[in-house]
Amino acid sequence: xxxxxxxxxxxxxxxxxxxxxxxxxxxxxxxxxxxxxxxxxxxxxxxxxxxxxxxxxxxxxxxxxxxxxxxxxxxxxxxxxxxxxxxxxxxxxxxxxxxxxxxxxxxxxxxxxxxxxxxxxxxxxxxxxxxxxxxxxxxxxxxxxxxxxxxxxxxxxxxxxxxxxxxxxxxxxxxxxxxxxxxxxxxxxxxxxxxxxxxxxxxxxxxxxxxxxxxxxxxxxxxxxxxxxxxxxxxxxxxxxxxxxxxxxxxxxxxxxxxxxxxxxxxxxxxxxxxxxxxxxxxxxxxxxxxxxxxxxxxxxxxxxxxxxxxxxxx
Numbered sequence: 001x002x003x004x005x006x007x008x009x010x011x012x013x014x015x016x017x018x019x020x021x022x023x024x025x026x027x028x029x030x031x032x033x034x035x036x037x038x039x040x041x042x043x044x045x046x047x048x049x050x051x052x053x054x055x056x057x058x059x060x061x062x063x064x065x066x067x068x069x070x071x072x073x074x075x076x077x078x079x080x081x082x083x084x085x086x087x088x089x090x091x092x093x094x095x096x097x098x099x100x101x102x103x104x105x106x107x108x109x110x111x112x113x114x115x116x117x118x119x120x121x122x123x124x125x126x127x128x129x130x131x132x133x134x135x136x137x138x139x140x141x142x143x144x145x146x147x148x149x150x151x152x153x154x155x156x157x158x159x160x161x162x163x164x165x166x167x168x169x170x171x172x173x174x175x176x177x178x179x180x181x182x183x184x185x186x187x188x189x190x191x192x193x194x195x196x197x198x199x200x201x202x203x204x205x206x207x208x209x210x211x212x213x214x215x216x217x218x219x220x221x222x223x224x225x226x227x228x229x230x231x232x233x234x235x236x237x238x239x240x241x242x243x244x245x246x247x248x249x250x251x252x253x254x255x256x257x258x259x260x261x262x263x264x265x266x267x268x269x270x271x272x273x274x275x276x277x278x279x280x281x282x283x284x285x286x287x288x289x290x291x292x293x294x295x296x297x298x299x300x301x302x303x304x305x306x307x308x309x310x311x312x313x314x315x
Contacts, residue, residue, distance in 0.1 A: 008033070009041050016045070016058070016069035019113055023066035042067055061116060068113050078118050081106045085118075089125045092181055095135045099126075102139070132181055134201040141200050142176065145185055148208075149173050156209040160202045171196065172213035174220055179233050186226065188215045197233055226276065236277020239296055244268045247290035255283060270294075278302060285310075 008031050012022060022042065024035045031038070046058045049069075056071040070078075088094065088102055103126070107115060148155055156170045171187035178184075185198045245252050246268045253259045259273040273280070281303050284291045293300050 005037070005041065008038075009044060012041055013045060016067075019068075019111060021061060021064045021066035021068050021113065023064070026066075059117075061113070063116050063120060064113075068117075070113075070117075077110065078114050081110065081118055082121055085122050086125070089122075089129055091178070092130065092132050093138065093178065093183065095131045095137055096129065098137055098139050099129060099131070132201075136201045138183060138201065141203070142183060144206070145173055145176055145200065149176060154209045154211055154213045155206050156211075157198065157203045158205045159198055160204060169196070169198075170209050170211050170213070171198075172215055174215060175226070176200075177226070177233070179230075182233070184233050188213060188220075199233075230276045230279060234277045234279035234282075236279075238274065238276055239299070240272060240274050241280060241296065241299060242270065242272045242294045243284065244292040244294060245271050245287070245290060247287055252287075252291075256280070268292075281306065 011031075012027065015022060022038075024038045024042075027038045028035045042058065049057060056069055057075075058067045059070045060066070061068050084106055085103055088099060094102065103122070107118065110118065147153075152172070152174075154170060154172050156168060159167050159169060161167060169187075169189060170191070171185075171189050173185045173187045175186040176183060177186060183200045185200055185203075187196050187198060189196050242262070249261070249264075249269050249271075252269075252271055253261075256271075256273040256275070258275070259271050262270040262272050264270070278299065281299065284293055284303060285306065293303050
């Protein structure tokens with residue numbers, strides 16, 4: 001016996017609330033009616049949901065070939081998982097084992113329907129994901145170093161420098177930062193009375209040290225300030241640079257968060273920025289003739305020397 005339209009709509013609504021997918025062919029067969037009638041029921045339900053202010057919508061799932069009720073909070077959760085997953089893929093910071101663990105942790109709380117909506121959007125990126133050359137597991141290291149920072153714990157590390165030489169350092173880590181594909185520890189070293197930066201993938205082993213290092217709050221480099229002023233995580237002294245720029249100004253202001261426009265005309269923009277160390281030289285060189293460093297003189301000389309070395313390659 002056929003069910004009335006009102007009865008069908010009520011049943012379909014209950015199906016949707018229970019997380020079921022409405023496939024027109026299957027539903028039409030169940031209620032002994034045409035697919036057109038089911039399509040009219042679905043259109044009615046879409047209007048009903050919109051008019052009553054219920055926080056959700058009917059969304060067609062191509063994978064299951066049917067309609068699903070997606071609550072707005074569920075949709076937001078799916079969007080959050082998608083965005084965070086994209087950021088993880090683009091960071092390239094984690095090896096394939098770690099990236100799988102992180103993605104699984106994000107996706108696991110989703111319902112079956114939500115997973116079916118999100119997973120196809122991530123399939124290709126997961127398939128072609130390429131981690132960094134060091135290919136190390138980092139999750140445990142990040143956790144351990146974060147705990148040391150929280151406890152103000154002095155540690156000893158065995159570290160491989162960029163020149164491949166090994167050194168052992170006793171340090172007080174006080175900040176962990178991600179920048180340009182890598183995670184870094186910002187630390188204080190009592191022997192050198194200085195703040196040092198270590199890439200954590202180059203820390204091959206670490207252990208709690210009996211030596212105690214104390215650092216006054218006023219001596220710390222504030223993490224937020226350091227992020228804004230440090231380019232390519234190269235340490236050094238704080239300084240103010242000034243350069244003439246003929247490229248896209250927005251790109252310079254985004255790359256140097258402390259940047260400010262001093263003057264501007266049809267030919268160029270004069271920009272000042274507060275930076276730590278000489279890492280900004282790498283960015284200036286990447287801009288080619290679009291960036292002309294004006295000050296400080298000491299950094300101008302370093303950049304000039306680098307350009308002369310580069311020039312030797314092409315003479």
